[in-house]
Amino acid sequence: MRADRLVAILLMLQTRGQVTAAEVAAELEISERTARRDLDSLGVAGLPVYSMQGRNGGWRLRNIESAWNSILKC
Numbered sequence: 001m002r003a004d005r006l007v008a009i010l011l012m013l014q015t016r017g018q019v020t021a022a023e024v025a026a027e028l029e030i031s032e033r034t035a036r037r038d039l040d041s042l043g044v045a046g047l048p049v050y051s052m053q054g055r056n057g058g059w060r061l062r063n064i065e066s067a068w069n070s071i072l073k074c
Helices: 002-016 021-028 032-044 064-073
Strands: 049-052 058-061
Touching (some): 002 021, 002 032, 002 058, 021 032, 021 058
Antiparallel strands (some): 049 058
16 A cells, blocks of 8 residues: 555655665565655655765655654644
């Protein structure tokens, strides 16, 4: 279920600080394309998730507290 994946991704970001689409895909047993869509969806939903390109790139949370506050307001 997509909602379960989104929460799992958010928890991964919180614990690891940064993840790649490949890491998310491997952990959740989904395609990298689905992982990128889900990561992008978190940002569109108003969570402070952003991507960094390049060798040390990946997806990060800007502020973990504001992420949880955004969720709890719903």
